[in-house]
Amino acid sequence: MKRKITLLLLAILLAYAPYVKAQHTYQSVIEPLKNERWWGGLVALGHQMPYADQLNRQDMARNNLNNQVVPLMISSQGRYLWSDHPFRFEVKEGRLMISSDYEKLTPIVAGTTLKEAYLAASAKHFPPSGNLPEESFFSLPQYNTWIELMYNQNQADILEYAHQAVAHGFPKGVFMVDDNWQKYYGNFDFKPEKFPDPRAMTDELHRMGFKVMLWVAPYVSADSPEFRLLEQKGYLLKAKGSNKAAMIRWWNGYSACYDVTNPEAMAYLKQQLRENQAKYGIDGFKFDGGDVSYMDGEYDFYEKSANANRYMEQWAAIGLDFPYNELRAAWKQGGQALVQRLGDKDYSWRATQLLIPDMTAAGLLGYAYTCPDMVGGGQFSAFLNIEKFDEELIVRSCQVHAMMPMMQFSVAPWRILSKENSAICAKFAQLHQQMGSYILEQAKHASQTGEPIVRNMEYAYPHQGFIDCKDQFMLGDRYMVAPMVTPGTSRTVVLPKGKWRDDEGKTFKGPKVMTINVPLDRLPYYEKMK
Known part of the structure; x- marks a missing residue:
């Protein structure tokens, strides 16, 4: 009998050996x-x-x-x-x-x-899966209500935002309703006092030509009906050794959370989301949270070998069931049909300068389908108590986004900019739409080969002096983009070898270093000629 028990214990240890520290x-x-x-x-x-x-x-x-x-x-x-x-x-x-x-x-x-x-x-x-998120992500702008409405998500202002975008010449695209639309976390019904007829709202957005996504997170408000039900079912993450739901401190306070390593819990959550889609006509979800940085306690996961990184990986994987998806935190998951977003950037020139190197880093880590946060920044605290906006900064940020795989607006250009500068932003949103077929072509290429859509200059032109270049990038292998990321109207451009035609129709032969004039309504880019 002892021998059988010993052999059984040995088999268990061997089975878990790859996961044990x-x-x-x-x-x-x-x-x-x-x-x-x-x-x-x-x-x-x-x-x-x-x-x-x-x-x-x-x-x-x-x-x-x-x-x-x-x-x-x-x-x-x-x-x-x-x-x-x-x-x-x-x-x-x-x-x-x-x-x-x-x-x-x-x-x-x-x-x-x-x-x-x-x-x-x-x-x-992390081989490419061969699959893509929804194709409209790559040609149409996204509109997120976070900076405009923050925690005051409501039906009237959401519809006003959408109508104003169209009225000011911005293309219709993917519309995201952000945090605080729900009754509470873990519940997937709209707040009735803020949304008197949410189905009518989504129906109107659809008639206008928008797709509609909702912000969700794995967290569950404590002492809610959902909390009690999920705890009874055993679907919540447990504090280690207690058999009680763990309380996670995240940016909105303390909450329980789904144990995303539990297949039954995830199946139940997906069912709740699909019921939400059917009830309200929702196209998909922005899956926020799930950060390993908030998992700073000791937990008993359903999956015995799991840790906080595995938790983050499994939360990201839920997006694969919803072609309209967006994530900001993930562990591994390279090559998958998931829309990633850069973390919240400040409203500052420094944050604008981070967009290109952070985006090219995302591509080099397997995340080809990435959005560079929000035009002008996505950190809401940076937008509080501003009496006069730096209009040049907002326009230049918009131009950086325009030739990225995706672009997302949140702060409304038509509200904070002059009529002329708002029109410039609309022009570059239209440029993004015009480039959509090429960007989609590159996304399909990425789904087969794993190659990034936005490419580091050293990746595209190795050992030619581009190793520290952080203000130019390649969009596929055809376009080199050199936006303005500092105040002013001139910059230095380093052209790689080959023949290039710029956005003004002029041709150049590289390698070449040159200083160019960049008025506020210009985004310099160079098409490689055959």
Whole structure:
């Protein structure tokens, strides 16, 4: 009998061995090759990539920095590291220092360029699924009510926002109703005092030509009917060793949350969302929250081997059941048909300068279908108590978005800008629509090959001096985009080799460095000629 019990325990240990932390830590010191620099880990650090000689320690198991996390590092000299588990990393005097509780990590040699390293890692560890989110994401602007309405989501103002967008010449697109439309978290009915007839609202938005999405999160308000029902069913995440629902402190206070590692709980949640769709005519959902940074306690997950990173991975995966989806936090999930968004950016020139490097970092971590937050910024506190807006900043932010895979408005240009500058924003929203067929073509290419839609210049033109270029990017392999990300009307452009035609019809032969004039109504971009 003892022998049988021992064998059973051994079998259990072997089954869970890949997921169990080691009793000690594995350390790796990766000596740099000549001219080697590293990208990877956290999308929110894109503006620091490639990492310089010094980078403070980053822990993927503790903080996602309000954005996506991927256990991947890739180098300009064709090497990469991958783990299925979170690890810690830092850079000291050019050396990449890796610390893991699970395994010893060593670099894989995949070639001699950033592109070769990325494509090899993608093919092996997060191959493209062949599927896309809804195609309209890639050609039509998105409109999110967050900055305009904040926590005062209501039917009258939502419809007014949509009508004003159309009246001011902005293309119809995907319309997102943000946080605080629900009675409370975990409930999926509209607040009756704010939405007297929500079905009539969505019907009107549809007649106007918009698709409609709602903000949702995995959290459940404590002491609500839903909380009591879900706790009874065993669908809530439990505090470790207590058999009681854990309380998670997130940006809206303390809430219980769905145990997203429980298949029955997730099936139930998806059923609630589909009932919401049928009742109110909703096309899809913005899946917010699920950040590993809020999971700072000890928990008993339904999936015994799960941890906070697995929780974040499973929350992101819910989007695969809804073609109209959007996420801001994810663990792994590269190559999947999920719309990702950069974390909330401030209303500032510095935040505008982060958009290009953070977007190219998202592409290098497997997230081709990414939106660069909101035009002008998505951090609502940055918009409070502003008497006069920097109109140049808003217009330039809009131009950066225009030739990205997606663009999203929140603060209303027609409210805060002059008539002339609002019209400039409408012009570039229309440019995004005009570029839609090409962007969609690149999205389909990404779904088959894994290649980013927005590409780092070093990725596209390796070892040609672009390693630290953070104010230009490639849209596919055809367009090089060089927006204004600082105040003023002139900038330096570095053209790669080849023949190029700019947005004004002028042709140039690269390689070439030039200073160009960029009036406020111009977005410089260069089409590569055959």
